Amino acid sequence: MTVVTQIGGIIYLIAILLIKKSAEKKRLKRIGIFAVLYLLATFLIVPNIAPIFGREKIKETEFLKARSFFYKLANRNYVRPELNKSIGQIATKFERLNAGIKMVYLDANFPFINKFPLLPHLSHNDGKKIDVSLIYENDNGQLTNKKPSVSGYGVYEMPTEKEYDQNAVCKKNGNWQYDFPKYLTLGTINKDIEFSEKGTRQLAELILKQKNIGKLFIEPHLKTRLNLNNGKVRFHGCQAVRHDDHIHFQLK
Structure with missing residues (x-):
């Protein structure tokens, strides 16, 4: 995901850390959290940080x-x-x-x-x-x-x-x-x-x-x-x- 999107791998790692290994339906929950965090980052956070890097x-x-x-x-x-x-x-x-x-x-x-x-x-x-x-x-x-x-x-x-x-x-x-x-x-x-x-x-x-x-x-x-x-x-x-x-x- 990092290769394709630059930020995807980091966000997926955060999603993994937020859901305990013992949680029920942990895979589904991780995917859901990843999707929400990724969309928030892509359309709200990244556009405001990118200018720091000159883009x-x-x-x-x-x-x-x-x-x-x-x-x-x-x-x-x-x-x-x-x-x-x-x-x-x-x-x-x-x-x-x-x-x-x-x-x-x-x-x-x-x-x-x-x-x-x-x-x-x-x-x-x-x-x-x-x-x-x-x-x-x-x-x-x-x-x-x-x-x-x-x-x-x-x-x-x-x-x-x-x-x-x-x-x-x-x-x-x-x-x-x-x-x-x-x-x-x-x-x-x-x-x-x-x-x-x-x-x-x-x-x-x-x-x-x-x-x-x-x-x-x-x-x-x-x-x-x-x-x-x-x-x-x-x-x-x-x-x-x-x-x-x-x-x-x-x-x-």
């Missing part, structure tokens, strides 16, 4: 939403204040260009302690990073808020035969984990939508225009396809996982 909960708006309630329930929605401000500005500007279309975020960071890993990510450990969903369109070419997976991860916009296949290169070199997120979709949905080059390019360009953003990670074939020539666009390395199911960006 704050992502401020959702009409145009900025989490892909799943899980990211908020698991305390994976914390960033530094300057990143919070930037993602809010990006979401607002994107909606002005595309009425009704939201910027959808995925994993960000835990609320406490630099270098505490937010698995399965290698670098989401300092409040500076966030993943956002690609943009999709329906059959008639109109942008949609629908996504192809429940989690927001794991459904890839594959390279064509003429495009560079970074996944094949990395796996050939022994980096077996490179496409591991395909197991983290929690279900594939919305088969009627397609990747939107126009929408994703607009979103990426808005991100890159933010002066305090230092890097943007996206798969090499999408960088080429979307004509993203800004020096901030980098390759994340074969030791990470592929980025043709989401965009990662971070502060300088």
Whole structure:
């Protein structure tokens, strides 16, 4: 639980200590106390302590939403204040260009302690990073808020035969984990939508225009396809996982 939520293990330990070993239905009572304490901590206590560690909960708006309630329930929605401000500005500007279309975020960071890993990510450990969903369109070419997976991860916009296949290169070199997120979709949905080059390019360009953003990670074939020539666009390395199911960006 600590690996997934940062605070879950500690709260479960407290729940165990509060219920005597001799108590009737002790397991059920511990689960009940854990649930109450966890919800209180996640939604009332943690948001007020996180600023001490230089982080704050992502401020959702009409145009900025989490892909799943899980990211908020698991305390994976914390960033530094300057990143919070930037993602809010990006979401607002994107909606002005595309009425009704939201910027959808995925994993960000835990609320406490630099270098505490937010698995399965290698670098989401300092409040500076966030993943956002690609943009999709329906059959008639109109942008949609629908996504192809429940989690927001794991459904890839594959390279064509003429495009560079970074996944094949990395796996050939022994980096077996490179496409591991395909197991983290929690279900594939919305088969009627397609990747939107126009929408994703607009979103990426808005991100890159933010002066305090230092890097943007996206798969090499999408960088080429979307004509993203800004020096901030980098390759994340074969030791990470592929980025043709989401965009990662971070502060300088």
